[in-house]
Amino acid sequence: MITAVNDFLEDLRGGRMAEAPVVTVEQGQLQGRVVNSPSGKAFYSFQGIPYAKPPLGSLRFKAPQPPEPWDGIRDASAEGSVSAQIDFFKKEYVGDENCLFLNVYTPNLDGEFLPVMVFIHGGGFVFGSGNSSLYGGDYLVEKDVVVVTLNYRCGVLGFLSLNTPEVPGNAGLKDQVQALRWIKENIHNFGGNSGNITIFGESAGGAAVSLLTASPLTKGLVNKAIIQSGTALSNWTVQKTPIENARNLAKSLGCESDDPEEVLDFLNATSARELVEAHEKLTPIELFPDVTNAFGVVVEKEFPGVEAVITEPFIDLLTSGRIAETPIMIGSTSLEFAFERRTDDLQAFIPEELNIERNSEQALEIADQIKNLYFKGSHTGVESLPEYFELLSDKTINVDTHRHVQYLINVSKKPIYYYKFDYVGELNISKKVLNTFGLKRAMHMDELGYLFRNDLQKDVEPTTLDIKMRERMLRLWTNFAKGGNPTPDENHYLNVTWLPVTKDNLYYLNLGQELSLGTNPDKEKMEFWDSLYSKYYRIWDHPRSNNDEITLKSSSEPKIIESYSETVTVYSESSEFTESHTYVSETTEIVKENNEIVSETHEFITENNGEPVESNEVITEVIENNEAVVENNDTVVENNEPVIENNDHVVENVEVVDKNEIDHAKVEEKIQEPVKIEESHPSQPPVTAVLNGDRKVQPRPSNEIKMVSRSNGAPKDVIRANDPPEDDLPKNIGVNKFVNFFESLGGKK
Incomplete structure (x- = not known):
């Protein structure tokens, strides 16, 4: 009898939650749905919420506009379109320009003002989405946080820059800022605390998070940040020649003009599909990191009345102390990339920003030092592939993550938590999406399999240790979001106190089969790269803004010099x-x-x-x-x-x-x-x-x-x-x- 009554009460509770929930936001009403997590715990899901006006027609390439209100109750039970892109897995065109949607997952709607975690997806600023096929919030919401994922414009649609007031660049980053503004204004209706928002992202999403912590546009919008396997210090995040990139894209589609207005008119008249496919031909994503994305972040030129995400080199913002008020978690995996070896010339691994001439005495000496450090004097043959991958991973992710931490230590007033993800289990995503060459190492994206539910692992049966690792990751990330401390107290899962870095001790948490606190990860290698930057990096050798390319003229073409009568x-x-x-x-x-x-x-x-x-x-x-x-x-x-x-x-x-x-x-x-x-x-x-x-x-x-x-x-x-x-x-x-x-x-x- 007692059992039957309990079952009846459970049914009643389940029935109440099964009713389609309706939430009122500034633009109107939204009807979501109830979803059960893998453990059977129910939560509310609201998907496909427009956080900006569709960037169509004259709004293409422009900064996002606030969303327009709607009449009646809007269905929020299905995800919105992803950004127009070439699908990384299927290698075909997918998505739509009308893509500025976000998803909200919350354990309750009763106004408990839970911490909010906003995830920004990666994909080299070229592809990806915040959809649940990769980033389901099921596990995180079980830890009493509100999770938001979002789509933003990728590739040329999100990062074309003509260096004009109309198209200064970084529209994709401004999408993220607009999403944060919408969240700040509306998240309390979903049980979230608008005064406790943590942004986190991986790869290009990590680079975007690092930029958002530095941008004046996010002041008052972000309280904490988690930067995973990517920072805006990385060479692959920033366009070096945005005007040339725009010109080359337009020319490949048949535009012969160099005038910025005519180029803009031409690109506006071109279909989204043609733009995306032309971009892919210009810089194929599979050739990364040898060929980097033509349309990434730009240091914007300032125009009166035009909002800019970033108008100075990121390193200036990082070293100036303007990010000093944001608690940070930052780290990378033990081995990020294992791409096919494409060169044996170790000069290719000398950072471009050091401005060292190829085949010069200095370049040859550095290449020899790299050879001795990573390959112990030899770097030929299959047997040296693991060392090659370590070098590749350091160049693309790890060195810049290390530099980011080192610069931040000197100016930050808030804690900086440094980590290395070194766990290999059944939930490692790289097993599904990357060539691991049989290496049993944690690679790019692997930590995401322990934070999000995804379709790639539907049929994967996690081990007991995998489940324990997932619980550890979820607690570390959500503890930080809740109070800024990932290990507020020790327990069965978190049996180590994670100390923030100091000027004297570069503490880091090693996330392996067991948790362990160490200092100075990859000490010998990082000291080598530190010495190179100390010796060769000169900040005045680099453009202070995006103003070096002012017209769309190619330097290889004949030009007419016009005069003027006043000097x-x-x-x-x-x-x-x-x-x-x-x-x-x-x-x-x-x-x-x-x-x-x-x-x-x-x-x-x-x-x-x-x-x-x-x-x-x-x-x-x-x-x-x-x-x-x-x-x-x-x-x-x-x-x-x-x-x-x-x-x-x-x-x-x-x-x-x-x-x-x-x-x-x-x-x-x-x-x-x-x-x-x-x-x-x-x-x-x-x-x-x-x-x-x-x-x-x-x-x-x-x-x-x-x-x-x-x-x-x-x-x-x-x-x-x-x-x-x-x-x-x-x-x-x-x-x-x-x-x-x-x-x-x-x-x-």
Whole structure:
């Protein structure tokens, strides 16, 4: 009798939970469903929730817009479309542009304000989704947390950058920010605490998490972060030549124009499928890491009124202390990748950012050191494959994870928990998706099989030890999400206290068959890479922003150089250009409406190994879109050749003028209106510039330039010999038409 009553009560409880739950959010009502976890525990599932307006039509490539409200009750029982992509497993086109959906899994809706864990999927920023086929929240919700997974735009649709206000780049990251804003505003309706949000991600998702912790857009949205097998320090996360990548993609689809607006119009008129397939041909994902994704993260140029995820190199943000208020868990697997060996040249493993010339004495010496460290002097034959894979994994993931921790230690005010996942069991995902070459090592994605339910392991029977490992992982991750400490107390599963790293001790938790606390993982190898970065890495050798590529012109194509009638000449004395980042006061007035010019020029000049500019050296500034280009002054900047060259063919016979003789009133009077100009040099990408003046000035096409002096000796104008009269030129003429018109007059390129 008692048993029957208990069964009846259970049925009643089950019946109440089986009713389709309805939740009200800012946009309307959502009807979800009740799902049973593998252990039989029921939880609520809401899927396919739109967190932004569909990025279709004119919104393609743009930052996401807030979602629109709907009438009635919206069905949230099925997942939304994934981002348009080439499926990694099937190698076929799947998905849709209308993909900005998220899923919420919660153990109750009664307003207990549970910790919230937001997962960002990996896939090299090219493929993947937050759907339950790989990232089911079943196990995590059993630990009394609310789990959110999401889709974001991948590949060219999410990371095209034209360096314009319309398409500055990083739309896929801005999708993630918009999702966090939606979660912050609505998660309390699902029983979640909007004041306790932990973001976590793996691979490209880990890199995205590291960027989000540094972005000003997430201030107040993120409380804790877990970075798994990927950081934004990694070379594969960032586009080096976004403008060239955009141009190459458009050209492969038949676009011959180099004009950013025309390229955007062309790409907007192209189907999503064609864009995705062209991207895959441009940089096939299976060739990673030898060929990296053409459309990844960019350091955005700042535009008034346009939100940017990141406008400085990530390393600057990491070392500045601006991530200091976020508790971090970070780590990687013991062996990330085991790709087919594609080269025996160990110079290929020297980090690009060290700027070491191939086959130089330094490069050959480093390659020999790598050989001795990883292969004990020999690296040929099948027997050395494990060592090769260790080197490959270190280069792509482990070294940058180590660097991330080391940089963070020096500035962080919050705990940093470092781990190595070294467990091999039946739930290791690599057994299903990667070639493990028979190696019994924990590899890329393997920890995910112990955090999420996934379709790949439907028929896998976990061992007792696997189940214990899963319980450990779930407790560590959710304990951190709840209170910022993964081991608040010791128990049967967590029998080790995980200590955060300190400046004196690089503590880490080894997640193997047993938990163990150690220090300095891979100490000998990491010290070797640390020594290389200490010796060769120079932060001033690297672009400070995404402004080095300003137009879509290819440096290999012939270009027309346009002139302008006004010039600004900046004068400095060695005492005024120092590493203190102070600008000459005379210059400041001239460019006061172009603050970015000051900062850009400042970056290039003061970072030249700290050497001051000699007195009375001349810097001619050419300005467009608040960009600065320094001409005829290669003694000022030696390490930024793509941006600054000794353009003798452009500016000739520049006279040194005493700065005290400048008529500032007349100079300032001329600096008002933009005029377009393009620069060319055989060894550098083209640049464009704007000069402000108070009267309209037409471009003048000639390569011969001379300086005209004012009565007081200061340069007044730049005039090209053989220029046609201004009145002979059509108004509002485009560059290509202008070239044709000029040539018809008998001019020459």
